[in-house]
Amino acid sequence: MKSRHAEPAWMRVVVAVAVKDLRIEFRTRARSFTMAGFVVLVGVLFNYSIDQTLVRPQEIASGLTWITLILSGLIGVGRTFTIEARDGAFEGLLLTPAPRDAIYLGKVIANFLLVYAIVLLTVGVFGIFFHLDYGNHPLALLLCLAAGTLGFVALATLFGALTASTSLGESLLPILLFPLLVPMVVYGASASGRLLAGRPITEVMGQMRMLTAFAVLALGAGAALFGQIVED
């Protein structure tokens, strides 16, 4: 019998890694519960940090949502590789011939679904807490948040893998990540802010394009460089 030298199919690795991560998350709920709790409690704190006789929540909800996305995302994505590190599971994964960029994209997909679910929760909870009016284009708003989430997750997954193997750990993640997130916050908060203010979609097309460009660039760079980070 000849040894099996099959090449793992790229797309199958992507899917298998994503399914594996989501299955583990579904069973342990290690990240989703803390993230969901975080979002609700941040909403409570925001409520008491806003003097509603001075500012209308509708006007600042956009910014709050993006900041909440980043902070709750940090909690979730930052832990991806800590979970993987248990019992050397990730090391075992790296001992297989599975292409590194496929592993990265699989993890990005799983993280995206997790973080985006939390973003949807944020939109719902803030909507109820602050009596927000999501206006005429709620779908455009969700789309713009999706593009932002994708860019965020693409960078955070890459740097999460990096910081997980440093002595500073997750505390290093914001230092590396935040400067790079400026374009996402600028275009994202502007787009969602205008949508919340009831402006027409045509006014946010430019920002949406830039958000998408940011996500695509982050994904490409992440897929190309992930191997350099996880290999010892």
Place this chain on the structure above:
Amino acid sequence: MKGRTGWIGVALALAGVAMSLVTLWLVFFRVGTDFRQGIVQRIFYLHVPAAWVAFMAFGIVALASAVYLWLGDERADMAALSAAEGGMVFTAIVLTSGPLWGKIAWGTYWTWEPRLTLTLLLGFIYVGYMMVRRATESPERGKRFAAVVGIIGAINIPLIHMSVYWFRSLHPDPVVLKPDGPTLDADMLQTLLVGLVAFTLLFTGLMILRYRVERARHALDIREAT
């Protein structure tokens, strides 16, 4: 000091120091005072060259990082590290001179002026680059991590630039690189160009010397290990 690069480094650094002194002399004794902004405008001759060097240095960091990841050549990493340390110094000059000028010209230390903001973020990317290097058990891994930070930073800087520009611009309009030619007075332009050359030489010289130190350290590490 052995080897040719060493002497080149010393020569460039000395030339940089000499040119910097010439720049200072020009700034304080020769160049005319801007009639609108007054004396404070003279910071400009240090501020702009420092900013040029800070960003050029990051370009070197990113290029050398890419070469290091691609070829695994230690010398590329040493060059990247040397450029990063030099770049941080000039970023610090930009971030001190900018607000000082801003306090007098605009009445505030900090405005969300795009180029100043971009330089602040550049400074943080440099900080991340340096922190990552020291935070891994194996130095080789730290170098690779830093290279990734350098490359991603370089890819992102144009986007950050676009976004912060788009967000708001309060800064005086560019005065040198304009389509219809510079609007600066001839003596002001001259002083600025001398400053640019001076800081570039100074940075290059210092970078080469720093690179030599790093190489010597590397050689020593190898000798101790065997």
Place this chain on the structure above:
Amino acid sequence: MLPAGRITTVLGPNGAGKSTLLRLLAGSLRPTAGSMSWEGKPLDTRSAQWRARLGVLSHQTHLYLPLTARENLAFHARMRGIETVDLNEALDKVGLSDRAHDRVEGFSRGMRQRLALARTLLHDPEVVLLDEPFTGLDARASRLLEGVLRGLRDGRRSVVLVTHALAEGLALADHLLILVRGRIALDTDAGALDPAGFAEEYHRVVDEAENPAESHR
């Protein structure tokens, strides 16, 4: 250096470079100097081709605890592009077929190590690397592991076993290496060694290699 179709046991004191040797072979560490070759050709241990031929078992199980035994194997089969492999058979070989659908977090240390063994051999690797596989195993798991390892001696596989356990290491070995301070202090056929006096012999070799000046006197 590694004979095909046989088990090579690598012994040596702590810090001798045993694990480093394995990690180099496994491609999780890149060599700082020198090169490796395999079957006369230069070897890139970081290539997918090499990883496809390699099976690694260490004291870390490399398993995902929240997944079931079967899911763990299925995932690794995916990662290696060998979805056609019979997972039931693989589980059966290590005596875990009745626990196939239980999560690994409920498994004992011995069961986890057996599952890890099934994962290591899932793709029928040509080269098997074992890093202290006996650590923390109960008698049953130890016996099963020994049995499976003997079964690997089928003439077309190279097995490298790194261990502290002198007796088990020698019992399984066809070929024996003793590493001290990153250098080979002894390189011999295991048949030439007397199991009874081996512990003494081992300590003599290690002492000699650690204090070369004294032994010359």
